[in-house]
Amino acid sequence: xxxxxxxxxxxxxxxxxxxxxxxxxxxxxxxxxxxxxxxxxxxxxxxxxxxxxxxxxxxxxxxxxxxxxxxxxxxxxxxxxxxxxxxxxxxxxxxxxxxxxxxxxxxxxxxxxxxxxxxxxxxxxxxxxxxxxxxxxxxxx
Numbered sequence: 444x445x446x447x448x449x450x451x452x453x454x455x456x457x458x459x460x461x462x463x464x465x466x467x468x469x470x471x472x473x474x475x476x477x478x479x480x481x482x483x484x485x486x487x488x489x490x491x492x493x494x495x496x497x498x499x500x501x502x503x504x505x506x507x508x509x510x511x512x513x514x515x516x517x518x519x520x521x522x523x524x525x526x527x528x529x530x531x532x533x534x535x536x537x538x539x540x541x542x543x544x545x546x547x548x549x550x551x552x553x554x555x556x557x558x559x560x561x562x563x564x565x566x567x568x569x570x571x572x573x574x575x576x577x578x579x580x581x582x583x584x
Contacts, residue, residue, distance in 0.1 A: 499545045507538035
């Protein structure tokens, strides 16, 4: 199979939309059901990578885009960090991020480094040795 790039956005948890039929068993209410729906879909994608035989050569990244909202109806907590949703403080940008990169990151590795999705393109390009600097632009001095 050729290389490919797939980026999937799920706004279910952020907008608290009704989860798909079959997700109504969680004890955390609508948000718990929505997260169970997201979790199921991530599992389906990982299973598909295994089934296609490309899991060992695939970088899989799952992350949230912002911190807790701290307002009704969702609320939440940024834990010990200052800031929250839409605030560029650690509590607004420190979110869960899971990266599976076989042969590069050992399973179970935990890091407390800050990672944000706006950095993925340039970070991955550098890690893969790709030169992404445009050659058709004038240098700014």
